[in-house]
Amino acid sequence: MKTLLAFILFALSSLTYVNATDNKTIRISTKDTDLILQVGENGRLYQTYLGEKLLHEQDLQHFQWNIHAGSDGSVSKRGWEVYGGSGNEDFFEPAISITHHDGNPSTILYYVSSSDKAVEGGTETTILLRDDRYPVEVTLHYIAYPKENIIKTWSEIRHQEKKPVTLSSYASTMLYFNNSGYYLTEFSSDWAKEAQMSSQQLQFGKKVIDTKLGSRAAMHTHPFFEIGLDQPVNEHQGTVLMGTLGWTGNFRFTFEVDNVGNLRVIPAINPYASTYELKANEVFTTPEFIFTLSNNGTGQGSRNFHEWARNYGIKDGNGPRLTLLNNWENTAFNFNEEKLAALMKEAKHLGVDMFLLDDGWFGNKYPRKNDRAGLGDWEVTRDKLPGGIPALVRSAKDAGVKFGIWIEPEMVNPKSELFEKHPEWVIKLPNRETYYYRHQLVLDLSNPKVQDYVYNVVADILKENPETAFFKWDCNSPITNIYSPYLKEKQGQLYIDHVRGIYNVMKRVKANYPDVPMMLCSGGGARCDYEALKYFTEFWCSDNTDPIERIYIQWGFSQFFPAKAMCAHVTGWNKSTSVKFRTDVASMCKLGFDLGLKELSADELTYCQTAVTNWKRLQAAIMDGVQYRLVSPYQSNHMAVNYVSRDTDKAVLFAYDIYPRFQEKLMPVRLQGLNPDKRYKVEEINLMPSVKSALKANGKIYSGDYLMKVGLDVFGTAITQSHVIELTAQ
Template identity: 35%
Template sequence: MIQFDSDRRLFSISTDGSSYVFGLNDKGVLQHLYWGDPVAAADCAPLLGSRLHSSFDAALDREAEEFAYWGGLSYMEPCLKVRWYDGVRDLRMAYASHRIERADDGKETLTIVLRDEAYPLEAHLVYAVRPGHDLIERHVEIVNAGDRDVVLESAQSAAWSMPELRDYRLTHVTGKWAGEFQLRGAALTEGKKVLESRRGFTDGHANPWFAIDDGAATEEAGRVWFGALGWSGNWKIVLENTAFGRVRVTGGINDFDSEWTLGPGERFETPSFVGGYAAGGFGAMSRALHRYQYEHVSPGKELRKVLYNSWEATYFDVNAKDQMALAERAAKVGAELFVVDDGWFGQRHHDRAGLGDWIVNADKFPNGLEELIDRVRGLGMAFGIWVEPEAVNPDSELYRSHPDWVYHFPTRPRTELRNQLVLDLSNPAVKSYIVDFMSRLLGEHDISFVKWDMNRTITEPGMRDHPLNRQKELWIRHVRSLYEIWAELRRRFPGVAFETCAGGGSRIDLGMLRYADQAWPSDNTDAFDRLGIQEGFSYAYAPKLMTCWVTEAVSGMNKRITSLKYRFHSAMTGTLGIGANLNEWSEEQLAEAARLVAQYKAIRPLVQGGRQYRLAALKHKGVDAVQYVGVGESGEESVLFAFLHAQKLGDGLPRLCLLGLDPDKRYEIEGGAFDCAKNEEPESEGAKGEGAEIEGARGKGNDGAKDVRSGRALMRIGVELPLRGDFDSLMYRVRELRS
């Protein structure tokens, strides 16, 4: 997959669906040449060479540099910027050597060593490619080979050079609390577009993922170049378009207020920046990222459990008796995991006190936590618990004992957000405290799941007892310590699953997802709002990694009323959870929920492991649809979810064409039995999906109406969508028919 042509001085990385080629030009610049559909590397040789336009544009080849260092005639966004011990702030990196290695699993790695011409500093550019994936993993290792400190002012992971396109369109996500993962498209004209976070973690205002096309790509057609950065702290992606039509995307750790002192003999490794090319539109891009995450990123390969979380039922008013009553009802609807949220510890009766005191509250649990755990396990469920280890309330025993354990400046007030401050994870004592209390909690109790929350951005970034000239290392040290804590806990407790949660949809990236089994994409659980949030999430991240809750009929976010079926269908497009107050549900609603949970369990392998297709053909009609395709016990299977926002003028809907099926296979479609509308809640009058007519089937009610069609017919003629009214939904199950 990786080759070097010594005669032409060309490096080439080949995958099944792409070629990536760069080489050493006549000035010794490592120059990018090609990225796209497969080509012969030798055919790229004529592209190699330096160019100039005028004395003001004298190094145009550096606009396509594989590793952009700041120095000489380079004025674009650099990958590396340093400050030497003698005050010099210039780099002159030259090619020194390279090596190509192949692992037993087929993974191939190219390492190119660049060395400064005058100072003992090396940059090791690492490219890795895995069989069957059209993706390249990149990072850089900076090595101080001398005996004096070197200050890294910026150390980015990679620069991706785009081909010359007619136009450049950037697709990315933005958002806010309760409105994360909102898709945006923007033309990249001359200048810079910066996507970044400066809040201490990957926050919901932006996510470290990008896609670029020529403005014409669609969900299932067109060429798309994309990348995703694996860093859970302050990050930056810079998309720069020059006056000469060269677009380069540079990304890595944000250099704002950030420096790293590299001591003699030390090595600094940047986070991984994964890039890819897809010839089949945004859908092919997402499926490539999803499969990579399932196979090489996510630590847990098993199916995710259907969980119940008690937060919205009790908030901070947690006690053993009420939690056990909720557990009874959660088990009744088919939950497999019962999670106690905030309020079980210390004097945590509200969000103003107790955070940091991780001791079970004896008044709320007079017989200890084990009484509740035993009851939950007796009901056939695993037990999970909420923690927020990185933060502390000033009104807590921990803070009163260790007021200097938090980030702060001595001469400034300690700003509180949500009545809390952030612990200094770079402090060894703080790190030990977190590992110790989490180890006691997990070691003394039968806990199978941890929801790790973080509801506080970092402010007043000062580290006590840390050298003044190294204070700007805080942003990196916090993330590294966090990774080390999670790695240690996963090593000690391999049977415990972890969910990452941070103020809604923050701290979701390929760095955190190497430790977390799943992620919480938003505190907004409104079923309609969630469709857009979950769609944006799916552009970069796999459905299995996305926790989705069913909450109340009247949305707490928008006061919108939706049916139980609609809420379940919305949440069934990821990892299903229930967060409603089950004490207020009727027996009929509990029974309906149990049927819907059973449906989800039947199609769970498809949702959590199949290929996802976002069906956008009827978006102009107010229809959101998503399909999952995989292989089941009896052959190929698929499940379709479709959601109607609002019917207009009494119009019906056109047929919806499916994707990803074998055109020559015959498929059996199940509609009525998998589109429960029986026992709907009173407020769901507009939902009339029961007994859907599918491809000529006329059965009504839960009679298992079926029809048989070829894959060709389903993909070219489509299926009927008998959706009516406002906020209606349906689910079809499509299975290969074996003769």
């Protein structure tokens, strides 16, 4: 009787909220974009507008006609439910699917209340929705960042039913569009060929982009996309939606064109093998979906993301970045203290800030001589490095550089002391033959004991060696043999709870060691999302450092990430290209080296030293300035990009001839972002010793207006040639 009375009071309170707020309008705005939501006559919440910002508040009243429900329960074609549930009158993909404790699979959410509050950089709008028949609530969150023209949104799901409910889908949000056509650009991937861009027109039905890899989740597809509205995606003009999901695990983007040509976009955790049992009063929080709507092509959309990321999206986004020398390409597993000490001196001679020790420094019972053993045993190999990490830190200090180190704390080799001691800590199927990817397995981060262990991999190194200045955190295997001994009968929660466990560790590391920069790596670029980047200063774009391939990879990642978040190293990959070309390509991002100086001629070494000096001197433009992609490698045999400092006094142009055709017509490169009224001196830098610039404009002074409207002749007909041009306001 008490339960029945409580339910009646709950239902009446819901109806009271609805009747009191008919046609309420909620406006979520940036400087360029309006997202308008309204409560319909039926008490449910609808999106009535998403587009260019409206100038006059009174015009919002004209949207009310769009959300009247028909007599048959249908809704006008522009009355799209903001967080539609399964089992209602909508015939298309829902945002949320719940099976209630009594077996009812429907969820219909009604508006209850909303509020706004100021947060760092913007305004957060919170909207409470509630089912009228079951004690289920969904809270929608939107943060609008006016200056950057970015909106971030996520949802929270909770209930007070007698028993747990089952979640079978749980989107972060739903967005709707009514245009003449929709053109999707997606970013596919594999090892050594990340962020490959391809486009297609969306037709009736659903296009799904998803991943089921668990960890190393973005190995085959990245968690971001672009949609051109009314026309294909274009760099410099047209309306484009650019969105990305902050989730380091399985994700799914659903793009559904309905029977009347409207598009709904649904970003979410992939519910594959992830039926989630939600207890009463437990909160299920979906990942953050971050998006911008640009009316000036992807170039402006990218600049929106870059600015937002530096301010709010990545760890120490406005701080400096360390140049480095890594030992991997030089030594692989074959090193000792003497070799490393010599490389640290090379790092100092090169002019970089730090030496980074890569894989191969750990394991005693099973020494890390290859990738088949030792992973999980984070003790220094005594016969290889008898002085341990403290001796390496001292050697780096003596050489005059900082010391960084590689770890892969979420993984384990079966041939390890950790696996022998704790086989129950590993994700591994019972009663099946075990499949090993790269000779390793994934630790079960849903288990709090495993979370403590992984955290202590970092903490123990820093307690013993507080001067350790950098971590490269790798993750080389997807989840295989998908079973958690810890979760037992709740295997549907493994993929989700595992990622949440990773975040628990990362949060602890950042809280206790906030000033230690860290590189996010996953067999290359298979971790590249803005949730993980809250805890990392940068990510490794790809193990492929061939400069030609890197031009495409870095072009793709730059759509969503600023240059200072993208690590790029000069290595021995593709030695048919010059050291200059390789270094100039890496200099577009966070610069590093992974080669021995003995490989270089005297002129090449001098060149590299000069390039490092120039990069450091120009960080304010390259790392913290505004990026403009000028010439696409996808549309030409060349590539060009320029960066402009915030005060527009300094700019850097990078131009590359990849594979020019015989006697092809070469067009001037028109720069962007300069002050048209300032006059700029043009100077080619990063030249080999004794080589003079052949650039006709070298040393001359031009107005910003001329450089943007007429441009510079910087392209040539020789393959794999590069030019780096510094422009300084006079």
